[in-house]
Structure formats: structure tokens, C-alpha cells
Amino acid sequence: MALKIYTKTGDKGKTSLIGGTKVAKSHIRIESYGTVDELNSFIGLLSDHLTDEHTKKVLKEIQDRLFTIGSSLASDPEKEPSLKIPDLKENDISFLEKEIDKMNEVLPEMKNFILPGGHVAVSTAHICRCVCRRAERICVNMNENNQFVDPLVIKYLNRLSDYLFVLARFIAHLLHVEEIVWKPRV
16 A cells, blocks of 8 residues: 555644644744745756756756755754755755856856846746745745854755856757846836
8 A cells, every 4th residue: 555645744834843843834844944945846846848958867866966955854953863864065056157167158248237038948947046045045044043054054045046046047048948137127
């Protein structure tokens, strides 16, 4: 018999962190890893819109790191988890930086603000960027309110949002889609 997906343990608005601590489903820690999960889902959607194999491979790597980040955020920092949680590493951040630099080599210099749009893949990359920034803001908020967040998590999310912005531009370049320049009303 297949394992049931529903446990009914959260029916009263509580859930458990890795380590067993029960918290409200509205707890900021739950909000943080829920937002990272949302980002991971949108990155999967973005990948589904792409044909460039290198970019798809990079996005798969990013999804793996987001599971690492989600595990870190889902853990009670006061308790030692019984299972081994993978670590985020500084070279995960340098990987994003190298990818940003490679894409920027072929992109025209940006002289204006760019509006999301022009192609569903470009727009989806911008949605990913926005959700990533929200995840980053939640983690910074936690940190400012003495809720432990690994500093590399915040650094990674910051760099990832930069990557996603450049990726949106790069996708437009690959698809020969003109960027939509913001022309403010004056």
C-alpha cells in the first residue's frame, strides 16, 4: 500500500520543524522555507519554458541548492537534527557569479530599466527573481529578529536574484526577443 500524503497532524494550524519543535504554520520560519519552495517551483516552470540545455542544467543545480536552503530553514536551530542536512558552500555563490559573468559577456550594456515581458520565459524569470527577493527579505527579517539564518543563505539568495535578473535578459537574447525598456511618464 502506498504511503498516505495526508497525516492530519497539521489540521489545527501547527507543524513540526526538523528536530521536532512544533510551531504555528504562520511562523516566520515556515514562511521562509515556504517561499523558497515557491521559488523552487517557479524555477521548475521557467526551466520547462527553455530549450537551452546549459541553462536548464544550471537551473537544476539551483533547485538542488534551494532544497538545501529549505532544509536549513526548516531546521530548529536549537536542536541537532537526526538526519544529515546538506550544507550550502561559498563555491555555490561563486558558481552563480561565474554564470552571471558568462551571460553578461554576450549581453548589451543595460542603459535603462527593463520591464518584465516579451516572452513567457522572460516573464517567468522575472517572477522567479521577485519571489527570490521576497525569500531574501524574509530571511533578513528573521536574522534581524534573532532567528538564526545561516549567513550563506542570505548571501546565496541575494546572488541568485542577481542571476535571475541577468538570466531574464539572457533568455530574451537567446530567443531574439527585444527587451521592453521602461519609458517613464514625464
